[in-house]
Each structure stands twice: as structure tokens, then as C-alpha cells.
Amino acid sequence: MSTHAALTVPTQFAEVDGIRFAYRRWGKGGGIPLVFLNYFTGKLDDWDPSVTDGFAADYDVILFNNAGVASSEGETPGTVAEMTRDAVAFCDALGLHQFHVVGFSLGGMIAQQMALEHPDRIKRIILLGTGPRGGEGILFVAEGTEVDLLADEFLLAAFFSPTEASQAAGRAYLKRLAARTGDRDLPVSPETSEAQLRAIREWGSVPSSNRYATLQNIQHPILIVHGNKDIVVLPTNALILAEHLPNAQLIVYPDSNHGAQFQHAELFLQRAKLFLKA
Numbered sequence: 275m276s277t278h279a280a281l282t283v284p285t286q287f288a289e290v291d292g293i294r295f296a297y298r299r300w301g302k303g304g305g306i307p308l309v310f311l312n313y314f315t316g317k318l319d320d321w322d323p324s325v326t327d328g329f330a331a332d333y334d335v336i337l338f339n340n341a342g343v344a345s346s347e348g349e350t351p352g353t354v355a356e357m358t359r360d361a362v363a364f365c366d367a368l369g370l371h372q373f374h375v376v377g378f379s380l381g382g383m384i385a386q387q388m389a390l391e392h393p394d395r396i397k398r399i400i401l402l403g404t405g406p407r408g409g410e411g412i413l414f415v416a417e418g419t420e421v422d423l424l425a426d427e428f429l430l431a432a433f434f435s436p437t438e439a440s441q442a443a444g445r446a447y448l449k450r451l452a453a454r455t456g457d458r459d460l461p462v463s464p465e466t467s468e469a470q471l472r473a474i475r476e477w478g479s480v481p482s483s484n485r486y487a488t489l490q491n492i493q494h495p496i497l498i499v500h501g502n503k504d505i506v507v508l509p510t511n512a513l514i515l516a517e518h519l520p521n522a523q524l525i526v527y528p529d530s531n532h533g534a535q536f537q538h539a540e541l542f543l544q545r546a547k548l549f550l551k552a
Contacts, residue, residue: 279330280323281454285345290367293348293360297338301330306397307373308333311361311381314474315467317344318459322536323450328543338364345460352472358387371395374550378402379507380470383477389492398550399496403504403532405511408485412478412507433533435503440529443537489518496522497549499542501530
């Protein structure tokens, strides 16, 4: 595939249980597929093409919108457990018996739930900017806060730190996202964003006791990636994951906010590929 395939690969659809899922698939076939689970209000167009094309050089890359998100049909549920059910249904529709998972933020929460419920389906997991159930400060935004989730200014503030170097990386990231001009995804509806917020807040609520106990049941090799200045999911959550997951390693990037893997895309790809091949 071309090194710019992420900008041209067509959107396809797979239907299962009455839900029509939108997805894009490209890269090197024959191996274990790499399934990407997206962040709050993220859609197909919001994965960094330099990252997805970088993975596609060695892996079968699959991006998809979960139920109700953007160009996928159905209703977005309000819990991570229900979102996990829909994500597994999509994998079933594509006949994916085993796969690696890359989960970013909300997608990382779904990845953890999927690993608990379907451990035999997943080989390796990459968790980006996410936290455990009952983690520290996982509320994303305060109740009643109004934000324009599509504004470039919001993404620059939420994904990149205020320094000149990080903001420059952020502007380059936005330029890469805008480079796809055809077959763009639909917007994310207010109903979907509200449901996703409910799911994040439910995930972040503190259980009565032993709030990290289930993490020991996730035995998969896991790579945790976080920015040291993440204001969306506090960095302490990455440390909690690394402490309680039995087979995890942690990378913390400097001068980085929620989009650390996009700011440091080249370094991230190198380390992630080493992890997947180990």
C-alpha cells in the first residue's frame, strides 16, 4: 500500500445485529489484525494518518466507528460494557477470531473490558491516554460544561501541551487530519457524545472496594502510553495501570498532553512495533 493510503482507503460497511458499522481496512494482510478503538467523539478521520499508515506497513489495520458513532448506524449506548459488546459484534462481522487492540482514551477503557470478557480473542494491547475503572479524575469535563469538540483550538488544548514545540506538533497533526479530502466521515451527533460522556463517567465512578482488583485478571502483554502533561486523563492513571496489570510496560512522553502518541508519532511507532513483534 502507499504510504498515504490512510488518505484514500475507502470506507466500507459491515452489518450485524441490525447495526451497520463503518470501517476502513488496509495494510499488510496475512498476520494478526490491529483493531483501533477510538476516543471520546473520535471517528474514522481522527486517527493520525502517519500513525495508521506506519502500522499498515507491517499490519492489517482496521479502523471503525462503534455503534451510533458518525457514519455507523445504531444507537450509542451509555456504558463501556455495552460499547464493548458492540465492538465485539463488529469483530465478529469481519470474522476476526484473534486480533491486537489499540485503544485510545475511551477506546482504552473498551479494550480493558474486552480483555476481561474475551481474553482468548486478544493477543496484545496498546493503551493510549486511558485509565482503569474507578481511576483518578476520569470525568473528562465537568457536568454542564459546553465545549466545541470539533474546534481546532479545543484539540490543540486537549491533545497538546501549551509549549511552542508541542503546539507546533499539534498544528502539524491537524494538517495531517485535514489531508483526506474525499469520502470524509459524518459528524458525531450530540446524542452520541452525551452517551459517551455517560459511559466515561460511569467507568470513572469509584467502586465501593477493591477498585483495581479486576486488572490482575488481564494477563495479556500490554503497552501503556501516556503524556506527562495529560489534562484529560491524568498521568497517575497510567501508573495505576502499570502497577496493577501483571504484564504491562509503560512509556511516558515528555511535554505531552492527551495526544502524546501523535506528537511523538515516529518514536511511538518504533516502540509499538517492537512490542507487537516481541
